[in-house]
Amino acid sequence: MADRGAKRPTVSVPDDWPAHPDLTLALNGMGGFDWDLDSGLMHMDPPALEVFDLRPAEYDDRPESLSSRVPDHEAARLDALVARALKDGSDSYGAYFRARMRDGALRWTHIQGSIRRDPTGRPRRIIGIVRDASHEYTHAAERLAVDEERRRHTSVVERTTAALAHARSVGEVIAALANEQGLERLGAENVILGLVEAGRIRLVSEGKAGSFVPDLEYTRVGDHFPMSEVVRTLTPRYVRTRAEFRFGYPRLWHAIEPLNIHSAAYLPLIAQGRPIGVIGVFYARESDFRDQERNVLLALGSSIAQSLARAMLFDQEHSLAADLQQAMLPRRIPGVPGAQVAVRYRSAGVGRDIGGDWYDVIPLPDGRVAAVIGDVQGHDTHAAALMGQLRIVLRAYAAEGHAPATVMARASAFLNELDTDRFATCTYVDADLSTGAARIVRAGHIDPMLRHAEGICRRLPVAGGLPLGIASEFIRLDYPVTTVHLAPGDTLVLCTDGLVEQPGIDLDDGMRDLARVVRDGPQDVQQLADTLCESADRAGGESAGEDDMALLLLRRLGTPEHDTVGRFRQHIPPADPDALSAARHMIRAAVRAWGARERSEEIELVADELITNALLHTDGEAIVNIRMPHSAMRRLRLEVEDHSSSLPRRREPGEAGVSGRGLLLVDRLADVWGVEPRGTGKCVWCEFNCL
Template sequence: MVDREVSSLSLPDDWPAHPDLSMALNRMGCFDWDLDSGLLYMDEAALDVFDMAHDEYSGRPEDLASRVPPSEGARLDALVAEALKNGSSTYGAYFRIRTREGGLRWSHTQGSIGRDTSGRPRRIIGIVRDATQELADSTARVEQDADRRRRTSVVQGTTAALAHARTVQDVIDVLNDSQGLENLGATSLVVGLVEAGRIHLVADGPYGSFVPGTRYTRIDEQYPMSEVVRTLRPRFIESAEDFAGSYPILWPHITGLGITSAAYLPLIAQARPIGAIGLLYSDRTGFTADERNVLIALGSSIAQSIQRAMLFEQDKDLAAGLQQAMLPRRIPAVPGAQIAVRYRSARLGRDIGGDWYDVIPLPGGRVGAVIGDVQGHDTHAAAVMGQLRIVLRAYAAEGHTPATVMARASVFLDELDTERFATCTYAEADLSTGVVQLVRAGHIDPLLRLADGSCRRLPAEGGMPLGLSAEFGQLEYPVTTIELDPGQTLLLCTDGLVEQPGADLDDGMQMLSAMVRTGPRDLQQLADKLCEVVDERGGEDDVALLLLRRKGADLPQTGGRLQQHVAQNDPEALSSARHMIRAAVRAWGARERSDEIELTADELMTNALLHTDGGAVVTARVLAGAQRRLRIEVDDRSSVLPRRREAGEAGVSGRGLMLVDRLADVWGVDSRGSGKCVWCEFVVPDRH
């Protein structure tokens, strides 16, 4: 069947070719080496491989030495000798031959060893061929594979670097600063992001390359970025002529940059374009299929990183706004005190957490200072913090004692139906006397910086964290009382300022004490200095800081204090309180206003006894300052606030507060945890 088909075809006369012709055309020759005589026969094709004429060869291997460099000959002889010795039946080797012109080219020999019955080698029959093109093709493949691996590693390395980028600028910096751009051979890059139907150029190539009017461009304009965003397909510009012809509006402005080719890639995330990136080249033209695939893969990785960065920046803006809304907008000016507050978010996370501070002005020259930390670093922690801050402020403003403020806040948090707990320190300072009452709820101890700059820890007995104490029924919070002298500073902070991974808390407190001791005296500068350390350290926890310093001058000092309890239906106690007021007026040099003071005090005491169910506590004190003042306070256990009323028909009731308002220089009502305090003040002359 095959013979019939072949005979029916028109074939050349010399078909099939003789093996000698096939070998000669492929630069391959034969040799036959008789090992006993040492004669080495080589045909014409074999001699041609060695670039040797027939009359130059006598049949001895030594004649080939002029064509084989000594190092190659020694290596080839050693290879053949080893094959003969170890019983091998074949051998093969690549070696170099020196041509008549002095150049080197690669050859290959393959020999079959013939042995007698005893195994002694007697003859080698083989071939020799020109391997120059073979090895060139092989080297090209190796180089091509290496180049492909290099480009793949560039994508992998760039992707790994982009994994740490948090913002869009971080992504651009990675591309500009990493070796990925250099390895890809690009001169520079341009990046544009889609915003409100336009493309915003956020990276504009090398210095001086920005084209005026291209910061914002429409997607329908004739620019390469606009094209890839519209079509969602990459655009590979093969040459300068291609660039000039395709984009005549842009090209005249960038001609001087020496751009010879460019690759513009759409940045696609979740099936929608978010921007485009352009890689500009100045020393190449054209792109191979492998190069295009690598660039497309790189564009996909960059798109995911930019989308992640954009979402992070949106979250960051939202978090910053929420954090600002939760923390106090401003710290009130407190007479007799200097205050500095700071908040720093964690290095990782969403720039929001449960740390907070607060400053609460209280009646009678007192101030409440709060520092706290709700468990967690997310919006839920911030939401809980905001609610807890509000209720703490409300309980403190109502006049509850520090221990009661903490207990009620713990109950509130427990009833909030959240799994979060909070640590907190609440300090209530009377700036006129310097007495500070401290309550800790699972929080770290405060620090005290003395006027001479030395700093020490204030060990304060504490209770359980807020929320947990209510859950376990342990609402007793012990109070620690200290005295804050003029010039001394109370430091309250969250544990992010002192805690470091792998370090002991006591070591952190000692480090903080050393920083405070060596820090600036100015309160604001000291707060900045402490936060700089936190920023440099890049901790993984939020930090809230509150510094409160009692001023040393112009403080209202207590010049005296008298107090009397008056029970209902106790005329003698009421008369005794009136005598106490009269004596205080005479002793403190306020005789000129004695009638006004005594009448006003009597009205306040009478109102308390008539309109409440319990007794009253009457306090008289003199306050020194810019103006010396005599203050009368009447505390009762009723939360009902007094109000001015019109006099009744008999003209007897309803005039009390009207008299107080007319006679006193200033008066007011303060809520207290157990009721209220109605007070009035009179300016009295200084004693000489």
């Protein structure tokens, strides 16, 4: 145990130890001041004067003598700070300010003052220090610069990753990196991208225009190029100066020399443990590529690699989907004598960019032609496969010469037999272009449109049945047939809902917008088809292309009947109330579209009476013809034909009679009417003045 009485060893210390406070302050760039508030005098010791770069003779203990060293705006800020501290009872204050040196340079300075008060709290003196804070500010600025550089690097990775998140294809990845916004994000002069393909590197993006070198489009992995080295070693390659380019890669120098490039970083793009590509980032400045910047570039390369791998997979699936879709659609549209045909298909922008929409044009016996538009539920390969099967089946049934209703019923039964949970909508048109008669069958699809030669466009309210596949489930395979007349110059518009449906907009509004575009569009069907697609893309905005779309336009050739505003013709079979109801709606729509809205109800009522009489008193169908000629009188002519030779008789009904009122009603509502015998029956006609 140590002896408690032992003396402490003698230690030698300097004679001036401990140092005087003045020496301590002076050695640390500090000086003191003593400000007597009553007299207003402020004493400053020599070190304090050195802080302000003043000689003792230049200072007379008055604060005003510092005006040459403290700029006015800094002096005003310090005066306000001191006044506030004196007033609110503070016992100290401190502030940074800039002082002007003898050579005019500004130097950061710090002042700290202790306020001495009397017993009443009144301030009497301020004793404090001033010090040179330029080194402190420099260190702080360096730290801020480092933090700012770190934030900038982090921002580069974050913003680039965010931009790549929206890129689906390789082309979109390239655009996100190499466009003006991408280069600005990276702080780069140019960006190139190469993909590894069978031992070679294919340059898929040369960046800015004028930087492409044809003989460098393909390079081997074993070549002496930076991109090749990166792929071989799976490590980045940094080129810090132009001299390194010139002497390290002489074969590349002729391409680099004319460009504003002084350094570059080549990064491997690795996905699932294998190199899929390499990216070169070029800078207009020389760079040492310090550790922090290299770490950022490595993180950036990893993000780009993941996006590129995803994009390459998407492009492969898209190519497969596009090939499958094209295989399912008709290879070509046959020439149709007496008509012009235009078709368009746009794939969906979701899923695998594939869907179940289709079109077809089928030559039929006796010179007729069938136009088909349809949509299988879904946006995947299953939908496309069903579409292909359904299109082939419809074509086979139609080519056999079956009636439109039979073709549709058999197609529905076929889809049901496939034991799938999908259904399909479809519109089938059997057109005789020699006479203009078109029989239309609709299975859950949207109505077609008809643009007359004179420019009027209207929606055809075609009677419809259940969608294909569903009809068989409910054992309702009866599809009503609507007959319309295509005059020379008329254009039939068939489309799927992808052309008219928009998020948040009612389907009827979309159909009205479509009718307006069709009405105002060009006469040529190919130009009109392009116009309709462009209009749909503009109207859809960001959501355009979310659904696939098919379009078919059929225009009957011939000299338009310029003396006719419009023409309507329809066959109405007996014992078919749906056909009679559909005819009423079509007559009302046609008459109003022709500008006879004020008399549309009268015309519809007379037509309904004549059609009902024809169906009740004859054994066959009724044929309705309505025609509005161009003339000063604008008389609409309504004709109802049947196969009976018995002429109708007008008779007055008794008080309790329930019949005999039909022709009386016609006589009261029509301006003129009559009956004409025909070879196969008769025709009851009437005319309405529609001025």
